[in-house]
Amino acid sequence: MLGTQSGGAPVELSVVPLATCVAHYARGFLECHRLAVERLGVATEFTMADDRPARVASVRLRVTVPPGLDEAGLTAFGAMIDHCGLHGAALLRVRLLPQRPHSPPGSPAVPGVSQ
Template sequence: MLKKIKVEFGEGKKLNATGDGFTAGTDLPVDKGGEGSAPSPLDLFITSLATCAAYYARNFCESKAITMNGIALNVEYVQNPETSHISKVNYLLTLPEGFPEKYKAALLRTIDLCTVKKHLINPPAFELELV
């Protein structure tokens, strides 16, 4: 199935991407020439990894009738200042006291199924063309 995202060039460094009924905006930080009014494309990428993992965590908990109260997920990453490439992504999952011990390892395995992360492990082909 072919899907499309249309990007519109906004003022300054702003970009707006639309597709499937959503709009996602990006901007660059002030020190990179933007206004800092929206996440940078790289921030949006990391956000995609984080929210994908959280999606899987929520689905797991819902399937086991476990409340999401007290569950938190944070993502830290290491970025090379010269290349801007990310060398490490660390998911920090906080579980509330009383979270069932028998589900902890299964929850981590489920989060590891994140579709966005799997695209990094098995990347798609990229093509550029002028139209």
């Protein structure tokens, strides 16, 4: 946080590479299929463990999918972002929840994405 003396703790910042990796694969898929990347979004939420040592207990990634993908495209998109090896290697429970822009909370995840 620029201009302040606070920021994320190193263990909290460990979530950033995971979101970055998913965004990288998502963008690559969209560019390959000539779909707009401007509306792609990856939001991250995490919870810290209640006990010691300090660690991230769970991570939730919400991927906003630009329009233009049918069901088969969504399945392929989910498979592509599943290539991010960080969520498979992490000792975290990661759930990827791709959503279309303006979709209501809790809408279904993209088929084929790891749960």
